[in-house]
Amino acid sequence: MTLKNANMQGLVLFSHIYRLGSFSAAAQLLGISKSSVSKQLAALERNMGSRLFNRTTRKIVLTEVGYQVLQEAYKIELALQKIEHISENYQSVIAGMLNISCPSAQGRVHLTPLLAKFLARHPKISINLQLEDRIVDMIAENIDVTIRVGHLPDSSLIARKLGELSWILCATPEYLKHAPPLEKPSDLVHHRCLFYRNSKIAMNAWSFISDEGEETVTISGPLCINDPSALILAALEHAGVLLIDQGLLGDTMREGKLLPLLPKYRSIGGLPMYVVYPEREFIPAKTRALVDFLLAEMPAALPKRYVMEHKKKCYH
Numbered sequence: 001m002t003l004k005n006a007n008m009q010g011l012v013l014f015s016h017i018y019r020l021g022s023f024s025a026a027a028q029l030l031g032i033s034k035s036s037v038s039k040q041l042a043a044l045e046r047n048m049g050s051r052l053f054n055r056t057t058r059k060i061v062l063t064e065v066g067y068q069v070l071q072e073a074y075k076i077e078l079a080l081q082k083i084e085h086i087s088e089n090y091q092s093v094i095a096g097m098l099n100i101s102c103p104s105a106q107g108r109v110h111l112t113p114l115l116a117k118f119l120a121r122h123p124k125i126s127i128n129l130q131l132e133d134r135i136v137d138m139i140a141e142n143i144d145v146t147i148r149v150g151h152l153p154d155s156s157l158i159a160r161k162l163g164e165l166s167w168i169l170c171a172t173p174e175y176l177k178h179a180p181p182l183e184k185p186s187d188l189v190h191h192r193c194l195f196y197r198n199s200k201i202a203m204n205a206w207s208f209i210s211d212e213g214e215e216t217v218t219i220s221g222p223l224c225i226n227d228p229s230a231l232i233l234a235a236l237e238h239a240g241v242l243l244i245d246q247g248l249l250g251d252t253m254r255e256g257k258l259l260p261l262l263p264k265y266r267s268i269g270g271l272p273m274y275v276v277y278p279e280r281e282f283i284p285a286k287t288r289a290l291v292d293f294l295l296a297e298m299p300a301a302l303p304k305r306y307v308m309e310h311k312k313k314c315y316h
Contacts, residue, residue, distance in 0.1 A: 010044035011073040012080065013037065014052060018062065018070055019140040029142060085284055094289045095124035101138075102147040105228040106165075106273065107131040109248050110301055111147060118293050125286060133198065133226060138278050144287050150271045159274040160291060162298040167267040168246040169206075170258040175238040182241070182261055185215045192240035193221035194231050206243050208265040215265075243267060247303045273302070 016026040017037065027034045045052055052066035062070060102111050107129065115127055130136075136143055138157065152159050176182070180190045185208045196203040202224065207216040221240050225231050228248055235242040236257060252258045275294045277287055 008076055008080065010040050010047075011069070012077050013040050014044060014066075015070060015073040015077050016140070017041065017053070017060070018066075019137070022060070029140070092285050093124065094122050094285050096284075096286050097126045097128060098286055098290060099128045099130070099142055099144050100146065100290075101130045101132060101136045101141075101143050103133050103149055104131040105245070105248050106147060106149055108229070109250075110273075110298065114294065114297050114301060117297070118290060121293070122286075122289060125289075138276070144277065144284070145290055146276045148274050148276050152274060152276070156279045157276050158279050159276045160295060162273045162275055162294060163302040165245040165247065165271050165273060166303060167243055167271075168249070168253075169241065169243050169261040169265075169267060170235065170249070170253065171241045171261060172236060172238045172258055173256070175235075175240065176259065179241075185217045185262065185265060188217045188219050188241065191219075191221075192223075193219035194234055194240045194242045195219060195221065195224050196226065196228060196231065197224035198226040207268045208262065209268045210265045214268065245271075273298070 013026065013030070016029060017023060020026050020029065023034050023037045023041075027037045030037075041052070048065065048069065050065040051063050052069060053060045054063055055061075100111075100115075108131065112129070115129065119125060119127065130143075135148070136146060138146060147162075148159070149165065171179070175192075179192075181187060182191060185206070188206065193204070193206075204219050204224070205216055206219055207214060209215075219241075223231075223234055223239055225234070228244060231242055232244060232248060232252070234240070235244075236252065241261065242258075246253075249258060253260060275291055275298075277283070277291060
């Protein structure tokens with residue numbers, strides 16, 4: 001069978017189905033019905049004269065022919081993307097839709113105010129911001145830019161550092177009134193600590209540095225949550241001691257609702273923040289404009305380490 005009648009759209013669709021793992025996900029990404037996806041794949045398989053997937057009720061698996069065709073489908077998809085990006089760059093107009101992904105807490109506090117400023121500067125841009133605490137597949141999910149917090153694994157993505165999140169140890173005066181003494185990091189083992197935890201990591205090893213050196217304490221407590229904003233709410237309800245990105249605390253410390261702890265120690269291991277985008281030979285003007293904007297504006301938007309204005313505001 002010759003491949004000359006197999007259309008490029010069908011091959012791109014085939015690669016989407018494999019990358020996303022289901023017909024439904026591919027249909028949602030492309031904005032078409034699931035039945036249309038099935039029909040287009042069936043037409044491609046007829047032109048091929050061979051099945052590309054073995055289907056079960058739970059998953060789809062590439063056939064031997066499907067695996068070989070997939071490698072060529074990727075090349076076609078990349079070629080089409082390059083053609084699209086050539087057109088966008090040739091026009092050099094900062095316009096269109098930007099799909100952005102960002103962790104929920106940092107998106108609400110750090111990113112959203114800056115995006116409002118960016119949109120005022122570029123009125124032909126529209127933004128679809130997805131706040132979600134997971135690592136997205138930027139290619140499969142058609143994400144232009146993502147903000148990531150933490151140390152990044154090696155990948156083909158381009159990452160530009162925006163700054164460091166500065167962490168601070170804090171608790172409410174009410175909690176501290178009834179709690180054991182807290183004068184050094186090792187005292188934390190006697191406290192109710194609140195920490196971030198999801199299905200992959202538990203951030204319960206807290207590290208500090210002072211004139212006497214570094215110290216790491218493995219803490220425990222009655223409440224771990226996979227959302228920093230919820231952890232702050234729990235701390236404000238006197239549930240325990242919290243180590244958190246101080247930029248998420250708003251005015252809570254200035255108002256005395258939370259007190260900074262261990263003034264002679266500084267939290268170490270603060271997480272870096274990156275703007276990440278796919279590696280492309282041709283970066284769309286809209287993507288480049290946003291990346292350049294965030295590199296210029298985000299460092300100043302991230303708070304520096306909290307400085308005690310008065311000793312009475314610090315618990316020790």
